[in-house]
Amino acid sequence: xxxxxxxxxxxxxxxxxxxxxxxxxxxxxxxxxxxxxxxxxxxxxxxxxxxxxxxxxxxxxxxxxxxxxxxxxxxxxxxxxxxxxxxxxxxxxxxxxxxxxxxxxxxxxxxxxxxxxxxxxxxxxxxxxxxxxxxxxxxxxxxxxxxxxxxxxxxxxxxxxxxxxxxxxxxxxx
Amino acid sequence: xxxxxxxxxxxxxxxxxxxxxxxxxxxxxxxxxxxxxxxxxxxxxxxxxxxxxxxxxxxxxxxxxxxxxxxxxxxxxxxxxxxxxxxxxxxxxxxxxxxxxxxxxxxxxxxxxxxxxxxxxxxxxxxxxxxxxxxxxxxxxxxxxxxxxxxxxxxxxxxxxxxxxxxxxxxxxx
DNA sequence: CTAATGCCGACCAATGAGGTCGGAGACCTG
DNA sequence: CAGGTCTCCGACCTCATTGGTCGGCATTAG
Numbered sequence: 001x002x003x004x005x006x007x008x009x010x011x012x013x014x015x016x017x018x019x020x021x022x023x024x025x026x027x028x029x030x031x032x033x034x035x036x037x038x039x040x041x042x043x044x045x046x047x048x049x050x051x052x053x054x055x056x057x058x059x060x061x062x063x064x065x066x067x068x069x070x071x072x073x074x075x076x077x078x079x080x081x082x083x084x085x086x087x088x089x090x091x092x093x094x095x096x097x098x099x100x101x102x103x104x105x106x107x108x109x110x111x112x113x114x115x116x117x118x119x120x121x122x123x124x125x126x127x128x129x130x131x132x133x134x135x136x137x138x139x140x141x142x143x144x145x146x147x148x149x150x151x152x153x154x155x156x157x158x159x160x161x162x163x164x165x166x167x168x169x170x171x172x173x174x
Numbered sequence: 175x176x177x178x179x180x181x182x183x184x185x186x187x188x189x190x191x192x193x194x195x196x197x198x199x200x201x202x203x204x205x206x207x208x209x210x211x212x213x214x215x216x217x218x219x220x221x222x223x224x225x226x227x228x229x230x231x232x233x234x235x236x237x238x239x240x241x242x243x244x245x246x247x248x249x250x251x252x253x254x255x256x257x258x259x260x261x262x263x264x265x266x267x268x269x270x271x272x273x274x275x276x277x278x279x280x281x282x283x284x285x286x287x288x289x290x291x292x293x294x295x296x297x298x299x300x301x302x303x304x305x306x307x308x309x310x311x312x313x314x315x316x317x318x319x320x321x322x323x324x325x326x327x328x329x330x331x332x333x334x335x336x337x338x339x340x341x342x343x344x345x346x347x348x
Numbered sequence: 349c350t351a352a353t354g355c356c357g358a359c360c361a362a363t364g365a366g367g368t369c370g371g372a373g374a375c376c377t378g
Numbered sequence: 379c380a381g382g383t384c385t386c387c388g389a390c391c392t393c394a395t396t397g398g399t400c401g402g403c404a405t406t407a408g
Binding site: 349350351352353354355356357358359360361362363364365366367368369370371372373374375376377378 | 379380381382383384385386387388389390391392393394395396397398399400401402403404405406407408
Binding site: 204225235236239 | 351352353354355356
């Protein structure tokens, strides 16, 4: 289907919400859930994983909640999707180093041609920091702000960005 | 999960195979299936849809098979995914004009911020023609191969070699 | 005619996504 | 100090979508 999963959606939503409305206060999961009308329990699970990643600081008890623990420019939607959805490679066997779990590595003719497509998509996702995902009423035509990526216009499919800069910033909390 | 479905994979594989090895001969489904070690029946189903899209010409009977009916630069992986996978919008309610079928339109906060991410991904996919998906033996660092597309017979200076100059001029195949 | 191919529909199975439940620790109140 | 309540936490469950299969029919070359 080629789409972000609900979990990724919620994670992105929550992170951007924290980046915007959670300046220096703890935000409860339920607040976010009600704000976006999404199931609170599922969001809770997502929040846990984000906290485990070191991106959120959690504090239990009443008046507890979550706080953004990192800069909103230091993590990208690629990071989030990868963390929440568990590996966002197009074909699963893409991330393993030598095909350790995929013994079809030799026969896997798919790896080559489709890996190229994968890299393009990953590239885009790795270049959108969560800061760029702000709540916006206007759905389209907001191109002006967030041109951090280099996608050309609609009819000239030239060189999307030759470098394929795989910037896996796998490091965690700064 | 953010990945192409198997069907899309197979479609892309088959199309690129036809673009490369099917110059002016009919290629049987089984040939492609065996080449890539994928289930023939499923590939057959995919091929039928591609044919119905007008991208493949089919001929039944012995010595029958498929032929690429369009230029390999005229369809993109976005087109293919959209056709085979059936609508590749992140959230389904994205394409409807005013949320006619999705009555959550008001609450749908996903539409705004996440639609932006969607558009970026779509953009990338819409800018990769199937010509760019060639079979490559070397998994990484095969950038140099990609350029082999339009290399003019003038002995190009060595400066041309690397990177990014993926030009899609080229008109149409008769 | 026969065989090989595409064509079409229905059918089955399993993976994984989406959603839910009961617990453990920490703040607040009396 | 003790109980209650609110929060996070982790395991569990269900079910829809996807991947895959099967059988039968139409068509055409030899």
